[in-house]
Amino acid sequence: MSDNGGMCGFEPDLSQLSHPPGDYCCCRPVPDGFSRCVWHENKENKDASKLQKYRADGPEVLDEIILRGATIGKGLEFEGCRIYASDLTGASLKGTNLRDSDLRYSNLSNANLRNADVSESNLQEVNLSDTSLGGTDFEGSHMSATDLTGSTALKTDFSNTHFAGAVLDKVEYRVTDFTNSHMTGVSFEDAEFHKPIFSEAKLQSTNLSDVRLGASNFTNASLKDANLSGCFLKSTTMNGTTLTGANLSDANCEEGNFKNAELQNSRLEETNLSEANLNGANLEGAFLLRTDLRGAELTNTKIFESVFENIITDSKTKFGEYVPYEEEGEYNKAVRVYRRLSDLKKENGDVKNSQRYYIRHKESRRKLAKKKFAETSFLKSVSQDWGIHWTKLLLSSIQKIGSRWVMKHGESPWRVIGTSLTIIVLCSFIYPFIGGIRPAISSADPHYLPIDIPFVDIPEGLQNASVYAYFSLVTFTTLGYGDLQPAGFVSRTLAGLEAFVGGLLMALLVFVLGRRTTW
Incomplete structure (x- = not known):
């Protein structure tokens, strides 16, 4: 007792x-x-x-x-x-x-x-x-x-649990629920998880290096400044996850879902993101070195000021037709991103998409010039002695609009040809109303120069149109056969302008054809 x-x-x-x-x-x-x-x-x-x-x-x-x-x-x-x-x-x-x-x-x-x-x-x-x-x-x-x-768990519920400073080394957890848990500073050395649920969990500054987290669910979780280097994250869901400043170097994120994830200033050196979904993700300021993006989807992904060095892409890597900056009116960012995408596709041998992004790059520059011009009123520019600046903006806008319609920013020879034919036809219709043309030697009617084709009866109106079209063509191409000449001052002026424009457009055609061979 x-x-x-x-x-x-x-x-x-x-x-x-x-x-x-x-x-x-x-x-x-x-x-x-x-x-x-x-x-x-x-x-x-x-x-x-x-x-x-x-x-x-x-x-x-x-x-x-x-x-x-x-x-x-x-x-x-x-x-x-x-x-x-x-x-x-x-x-x-x-x-x-x-x-x-x-x-x-x-x-x-x-x-x-x-x-x-x-x-x-x-x-x-x-x-x-x-x-x-x-x-x-x-x-x-x-x-x-x-x-x-060293603990083991199957279908264990840790939701809404506070783990700050806890030790989960060498654990083996399967289908475990950590929803909305606070896990800042938790140690996961040699831990292994299978299909864990970390949705809305707080894992800021947590060390998860070399942890196996296959098929995990991190939807809307916070992994800001977390260390995920060497992690196995295949088929992991990180939809809306905050990964700002996180280290994902050497991590296997194959087939991962990073839709709308925040990856600003993250490190993605040699990260495997093949077949990953990065649609709507924010990668601004991220560092990508030898990152595998084959088959990845990056539609509407923000990559302004991201560093891309020796990344791996293929024809299945999708960056989307437009970058979100253009749709948001941030043309200064769109210009740089489109240029980077064009160079990236060119480096990986994807000529078609490289050309497409180059055109979008030029289009964004045109829209940026238009925006700047609209924001600078003429009266304000004159009152503040900015007339020269305003004039430069105007000329820049005109130049970019012309580049778009005439040659699709240097990528479409067919637009140059189409523009040339339009000018030739248009001038052929104008000549009869401003003095017409006449033979260089005979005194025939300047408005009627018949075409003699054996065994063919050509109507008079069609003969007139064909003659003016012929004259417009030889003038535009600067052939100068000498059989016809413009009649009157106005007609001669138009002929000179047409020849000048024709020379420019032919030079542009040579430039565009040469450019296409260098892609």
Whole structure:
């Protein structure tokens, strides 16, 4: 029997704890053959029925109890209990109700917590190393600085749990739910996860290097400044995830879903993003070195000021027809991004798309010039002596509009030919109304020069039109046969202008054809 009048009298020394509770003295009776109550007796494999006998109804204080190797099961409930600094090493707590309990500083290493309810509990600085957590409910628990090293879990619920500073080294968790959990500063060394759910979880500055996270779900999670280098993230969902400043170097993100993810200033050196979905993602300021983007989709992806060096793409890599900056009216950014995409496609041998982005680059420059011109009013420019600047903007806008329609910014010889034919036909219709043409030697009617084709009866009106078309053609091409000449000052002026424009357009045609051969 105890020397304390049959009462346990155990007073736990919790003064060394970082958050010690108030004073406590155990007043439970001491059974025969025990020196302390059944809860504080230093024995292993205690009988659950005896524990139940000396368990009060409802929440109670059970600080520094000893349940090493005990099999508790569903018979005992600890809901709302305070179980500070207790020894539950190797205990079987399968299906046990520990909801809303306070287990701070306790040792549950090697314990079996399968299907136990530990939701809303305080597990701060608890030792849960090598525990079995299959189906355990930790929802809403506080697990700061908790040691989960080597633990295994299947379909365990850690949603809304606080893990700040916890240790999850060498864990093996499958289909585990960490939704909306706070995991800042958690250690994941040599951890392995299969299909975990981290949606809306907070993992800022967390070290996840070399962790296997295949088929994970990080939807809307925060991984700002996290270290994911060497991670296995194949088929991972990161839709809307914040990865600003994160390190994904050497990570395998093949077939990952990064739609609308925030990847500003992230490091993607030698990252495998093949077949990944990056639609709508923000990669501004990101560093991509030898990044594999084969088959990736980057439609509406923001890549302004991103660094692309020796990245790998193929014909299936899709950057979209337009970049989002153009649609948002940020033409200064669109100009640089289109140029970068054009060079990138050219480096990877995709001539067709390189030309397409070059044209969009020129179109964005045209729109930028138009925008600047619209924002600079003529009256303001004159009053502030900016007339020269305003004139330059006007000429620049005209030049870019002409480049667009005449030769599609140097990429379409057919537009040059079409423009040339339009001018030839238009001039042939104008000549009859401004003096006409006449033979260089005979005095025939200047408006009628018949064409003699054997065995063909050509109507007079058609003969006139064909003659003017002929004269317009030889004038435009500067052939100068000398058989016809313009009649009158206005007609001669138009002929001179047509010859001048014809020379320019033929030079442009040579330029465009030569440019296309250099792609």
